[in-house]
Amino acid sequence: xxxxxxxxxxxxxxxxxxEAVDHSPPEREEAEELVADYERGRWLPxxxxxxxxxxxxxxRVERFDSIHVEGVWFAVPHDANNVRHAREAADQRFEALQExxxxxxxxxxxxxxxxxxxxxxxxxxxxxxxxxx
Amino acid sequence: xxxxxxxxxxxxxxxxxxxxxxMAGATIGYGGARRAVRxxxxxxxxxxxxxxxxxxxxxxxxxxxxARLEKGEWHPPARGGGEVAGHPGLxxxxxxxxxDTTVALAPTSELLGAGDLLRPWQDESExxxxxxxxxxxxxxxxxxxxxxxxxxxxxxxxxxxxxALMERMTERQRWLALQLAIGHLxxxxxxxLVLLWHLGDRWGTVxxxxxHLPIRLTHAHLARLxxxxxxxxxxxxxxxxxxxxxxxxxxxxxxxxRPAPDLASLLRxxxxxxxDDGAAGD
Numbered sequence: 001x002x003x004x005x006x007x008x009x010x011x012x013x014x015x016x017x018x019e020a021v022d023h024s025p026p027e028r029e030e031a032e033e034l035v036a037d038y039e040r041g042r043w044l045p046x047x048x049x050x051x052x053x054x055x056x057x058x059x060r061v062e063r064f065d066s067i068h069v070e071g072v073w074f075a076v077p078h079d080a081n082n083v084r085h086a087r088e089a090a091d092q093r094f095e096a097l098q099e100x101x102x103x104x105x106x107x108x109x110x111x112x113x114x115x116x117x118x119x120x121x122x123x124x125x126x127x128x129x130x131x132x133x
Numbered sequence: 134x135x136x137x138x139x140x141x142x143x144x145x146x147x148x149x150x151x152x153x154x155x156m157a158g159a160t161i162g163y164g165g166a167r168r169a170v171r172x173x174x175x176x177x178x179x180x181x182x183x184x185x186x187x188x189x190x191x192x193x194x195x196x197x198x199x200a201r202l203e204k205g206e207w208h209p210p211a212r213g214g215g216e217v218a219g220h221p222g223l224x225x226x227x228x229x230x231x232x233d234t235t236v237a238l239a240p241t242s243e244l245l246g247a248g249d250l251l252r253p254w255q256d257e258s259e260x261x262x263x264x265x266x267x268x269x270x271x272x273x274x275x276x277x278x279x280x281x282x283x284x285x286x287x288x289x290x291x292x293x294x295x296x297a298l299m300e301r302m303t304e305r306q307r308w309l310a311l312q313l314a315i316g317h318l319x320x321x322x323x324x325x326l327v328l329l330w331h332l333g334d335r336w337g338t339v340x341x342x343x344x345h346l347p348i349r350l351t352h353a354h355l356a357r358l359x360x361x362x363x364x365x366x367x368x369x370x371x372x373x374x375x376x377x378x379x380x381x382x383x384x385x386x387x388x389x390x391r392p393a394p395d396l397a398s399l400l401r402x403x404x405x406x407x408x409d410d411g412a413a414g415d
Contacts, residue, residue, distance in 0.1 A: 025385060026272075030351040071371055073364040081362055088321050088365035092372060114319065 209253035228275025
């Protein structure tokens with residue numbers, strides 16, 4: 001129930017890394033290395049969109065995808081750590097999705113979304129970008 | 134800053150041999166041959182329970198050579214054997230070290246600092262049925278007091294000192310257990326918050342606005358401490374800062390803003406948001 005879309009918000013995320021000037025020296029050095037790796041094509045900023053496909057009263061499947069997570073970074077080429085990172089980023093926002101669904105009239109208990117299978121869907125542009133070819 | 138005695142204090146020959154081997158190939162400045170410290174000047178808590186006159190006497194006898202470690206990898210030889218027999222350990226006077234343990238490419242880390250007792254020659258990985266490894270890294274320049282066999286004999290009239298040292302080892306075990314528990318929290322921001330407040334309990338100073346934590350760690354290191362991916366730590370720290378849980382202090386330190394987090398609010402509450410403990414929302 002998550003989709004990673006294209007290469008969006010890249011400049012904002014890169015700017016955030018560059019602006020780590022008030023961080024401690026180890027963090028500044030780390031941020032500089034990450035920016036350098038990004039410029040070498042080894043990291044890709046992505047946006048995570050959380051969605052849930054639910055069956056409504058009329059029996060139709062409806063997709064709710066209002067929760068977005070910026071600040072996600074994928075390593076190039078794609079590996080299992082990217083999936084772990086996506087799941088950890090999604091975990092931060094499942095409650096917001098649950099609250100949104102409750103507002104839409106669905107009975108979703110806290111924790112219920114996290115217990116469902118987590119499916120990661122990469123859009124075509126992102127799939128091509130993170131293969132590192 | 135280390136205080137040096139007027140009397141030249143060298144570590145025992147065996148300890149000197151082991152330390153010399155441990156410094157080989159590392160960015161280490163071993164200045165112990167001519168420098169010593171009165172250990173209890175730097176760690177008076179070890180004298181807890183002693184009468185004043187006993188503490189004064191222990192203070193005078195509790196002199197140990199020091200080793201200075203610069204930032205970088207540290208490769209102490211394992212299994213010191215007879216060289217370090219009877220040596221209580223290396224007491225961290227100042228600085229920051231990490232001991233990373235890796236199983237099948239999955240690393241975790243233990244953070245060590247002032248007051249911790251190290252026994253780096255004790256390494257069980259060599260006799261393990263399944264392979265794992267441990268590595269040491271000096272994160273911030275460190276000063277270690279060499280509590281060798283001679284030191285042990287010098288302070289032997291005061292058994293409470295050894296009890297205090299054993300208490301330090303027990304504390305390390307308990308903190309590692311806490312770290313294990315932290316790793317079971319689902320959300321990375323919750324793991325980080327609990328970890329940072331725990332580190333604040335150990336090394337922070339209390340101010341009106343919160344706890345100031347003079348810890349300088351990369352996000353990669355924080356990730357190893359909480360069992361998460363490095364980018365997830367960066368994301369969670371940003372979210373915690375925006376939520377008013379943390380802010381940067383001077384010199385890159387962390388300020389843990391009051392009130393301390395309510396643990397129940399870090400977990401899922403039926404029908405409630407994790408923000409209902411009063412912290413700023415998204």
